[in-house]
Amino acid sequence: MSIDKSKITVTQFVFTIVCFIESSAVLSSFSVGISGKDSWFTMIMGYLVFLILVFVISQIMRRYPDKTLIEINNEVFGNVLGRIISVFYIWFFVTLTSLNLLDTQVFASISIMTKTPPIVLMATFMVICVWALRNGISVMTRYMTVIGLLAFAITVFAFIIAFQKFHLSNLLPPMQQKPIVYVQASHIVSTIPFGEIIVFLMLTPNVSSSSKKYGRYILIGTLLGVISMLLVAIRDIGVLGETIKYFTVPSLETQRVSSISKIFSRLEVLYTIIFTALMYSKIVVLLYAATAAIAQFFKLKTYKNISLLIAALCIVYTLNLYDSGISHGLSGMLVVPFLWSFIEYILPILTLCVILIKSKFKKEGTENDAVRVNGKRGNLSLGPSLGN
Amino acid sequence: MLFALMASAAICLLDLPSAIRTKEKREITIVSILSALVIILCFLQAFGVNLPKLMTLINEFFMWLGIYYKM
C-alpha cells in the first residue's frame, strides 16, 4: 500500500525515468575520465548490464504490484531482516539525494554562481523540492514530460550547433584501451545512473495502469534516456577529442565552445538551465523515495510531516559526505561502483531469489495441505483450486 | 548559523504542527525525536563541529578491504 494515495499516469512515470537518466548525461565525468573517447561504447555496455536489473525489478513488481520496496522487504524477509535491509535502502536513498544535491551545488558554483555560499544554493533548491513533495507525487511528476522533452530538444539543438567543431576522427580508433578500462567504465555506468532506477520501486504503486507492465515502462524510459546520453557523449568526444578525459564537466566545455557564428554563442547558459531542471527532477524523486521509505519504516501515516526535516538532514549530510571534491571524484571512479552494486543489484537479486524460493515452497506446501485435508490426491474441497 | 535557525524554524512551524494535528501519540513521538536529531545536527554544523565524513570513511574501509579499482 503506497504511503501517498495520489496516482500518476504511465506517461508521467516514463518521463520521470527519462529525466532521471538524462540528468546523469551531464555528470558523465566519472566514466568519461576512465574510458575517454570510448565512453559511448561503455555506456551501451553498462545499459546491457542494467537490463538484468530491469528483469529483476519487473519480476518483483509483478508479484507485489501495490507494495513499495520497504513493504516488499518486510513481506519477503520478515519483520526483523526486512527492516535491516530497509535500513540499507534508506541510507542509500538519503545518500543519493545528498550526492546529487552536492553535484548540483558544485556545478552551480563553478558555472554561474561563483560567490554564492553553497548552503544558500542547497537550501533554496531543497525548498523547491520539498514544496513539490508536500503537494504529492502527482504534482511532483506533473512537469516531468515538459522537462524531459525540453531537455531532449536542447540536446539535439546543442548537437547541431556543435557540428562545426565536431570531428569524426576524434572517435577513432575505437577499442584500443586495456580490457579493464571497459570493465571499470561499464561497471560505473551500470551503477551510476542506471542502477539508481531502483528508487522507482517506491513510486510504482502510484502508477495508474491496468496492465502493470512496469518492466516495459522502465525499459522505455531508460531507453529514451540512454539515447540522449549517447548523443551527448558522442558530441562531447567529437568536439573535445583527446582532452575529454581531462575536463571535470566535459559537456559544459563543449557548450562553451559551440556557436553559430557570433550570433548564437556562449550558450552554456542553456545547458545550465536544463541541467538545473533535470537535477530538480532527479532530486525530488530521490527525496520522495527517502522520505516515503523513512515514513513507512516508522509506520507513519504520512510522509509529509517529515519532509522538511529529511531535507534539512540531506543538506547537513551533503556538507559532510566527503572531505574534498577530489575525494568525491576518486570515490566515484574507484569504490562507489562496488558499494552501489551491492544495494542496486545484489539485494534485489537476493530478494527475487527469496521470493521465488518462497513461492515454490508455498506451492508445494499448499499441494501437501490439500492432500492431507482430503486424504486423496486431486480431490480438492478446501482451499484454492490448483487445477488438475 | 542562519541556515540552522531557518531549518529549525521551518521544522518547528511546519512539520511538528502537522504531526501534532494527527493526534497520534506514536507519530508525534517519532517526528519529535527525528526533528530534535536533525536540529541538533544543524546546530552542530553551524557551530563548526567536525562531523565525520561518512562516504570518505566508507571509501577507506573498502580500500582497506581491497575492494576497489586500482588507478
Add this chain to the structure above:
Amino acid sequence: MSAKKITRRLLSVTAVVLIIAVLGGCWDKVELNAISIITGIGVDAIPDNPDLMNVTIQSANVKALSGPASGGGGGDGEAPFIINEEQSKSISEAITQIERRTSRSPFTHHNQIIVVGKDYCKNGIQSVVDTFLREDEMRVETSIVVADGTAREMLSVKTEIEKSASQWIPGMLASLNYNVGKVDVSVLDFASQILKPSGAAVIPLIKVEDTSLQKPMLKEKNAQQQEKKDEGEEKSGEEEKDEKKEAEEEKSEKKNGGEIETKTLSFVGFAVFKGPYFVGEMGVAEMKGYRWLNGDVTSTRVSLSVGSGTANVNVTNAKFKKKVRLDESGKLIADFSIIADAAVLESIGIDDTDIKRYTKVLTEVMSEQIKKEIEDCLEKAKELNADVFGFLNTLYEKHPKDYKRIEEKRDEVFKNMTLITDIKITIQDTGKLKKSILEKWWNDEH
C-alpha cells in the same frame, strides 16, 4: 479565508521572494563599472630571469571608447585600451598583482586573444595552455597567436580599422578562415592536437609592421641616418643623451595612452610546436603547402610562370583524399589526391589560340607548382621533425595495429615517409575574356 489558507499563502509568498532574491544571482552580481574588461593577454620571456614571465594585460578603455568621436580613435589621442604589465611566475598571479593597482576587478570572460612572444615559446607554453584550460574564468575557445617579436609590442599598437590588436587579430583570423582556409587555432584545438600521436601543432605567427603609408617615410628616415653615419659625424655625448631622452619620452607617452603610432599586423606564417615546445617556423612559402596537405583550402590564388608568360588562377571546390599506409618494411606511405576547379583571373604572354592546349599547359604547370609547394612544406616539417599534417594521426585512427608497430620510432618513420600526390585541376572558365586582347604586344620591348 481561513487562517490556514492565509498562513499558507503568506509562507508561499515568502518562499517565492526568497527564492527569486537568491536565484536572480544577486549574490554574485558584478556591476559593469566595477570591472575592467580584459580583451587581450600577452606573455613574454624575461631574458635575465627564465623563471618569470612578463604578462601584458590589455583592457578596454571605456572612457575613450565611449568618447564623442564616433568610430573611436580618440579625438585627443587617448588610446582605446589600457596596458598593464607585470612580471610573475604565472598569468593568474599577474592578474592578481595588477588588481592591487587598479580601481576595477579584472574580468577575463571576454578575453579575445592570447599572444605569446616568440622568445617565450622557446621554453614551452605549458603555463599558458594549463591556465587557459584549467581556470573557470578563462575560455578554452580563445584564439592563441605567436608574436614575431614581443607580445607587449603587439598588444600596445593601435591598428588602422579596428581599435586594438585584440580586435584586429580575431577579425583577421576569421576572415582568413573564411576566404583562404582554417588558420585560427584556439587553446582547445592546440591541446587536442598535441595530445594526438603526432604531438605536433601549429599556431599562427603574427608580426607588427608599419602601415603602407609609413613605409616610405621610414625608408627616408633610415636613409638620412645612414647618410649621417657615412659622413662620419660623431655624436657628442650631449647629443646622444638628448636622443635617448627623446626616445624614452616617446615610450612613456605611448604607455600613458598618448599618441600611439598606428601599425598593421600581418599573418606571416605558422609557429610549429612539438608538444608545448616551439621547434621552428613555417613561412608564407611553406604555408601554402601546409594548407594543401591539411585539406583546408576553401579557395586560393595560384600565380604561375609559363615560359615567358604569367598567369593567375583561382582554385575552388577543392576535394582532398588522404590515405596512409605502412609497407612491409615499416615505411610510411601517404597517397594524397586533390580534385579541384580553377578559373583564370589573369593571363599574360601565354598562347591561348588553342584553348584546349592552353588549359592543358596551365593545368600541368599548376599541378607541378602545387606539388612543389606541398613537397617543400613536407621537407620543412621533416626538418623540424613535426608531423603537423597528421599522417601519424591518420595511421593511428585507420590502422591502429600498424601504428603500434612503429609507435616507438614514429619520429624516424615520419622523417623517412614518402608522399605520392595526385593533382587533378580542371580549368572551368577563363574569366570574361575568351582570349587575351594584348597578344600583339607580348613580344614588344619597351
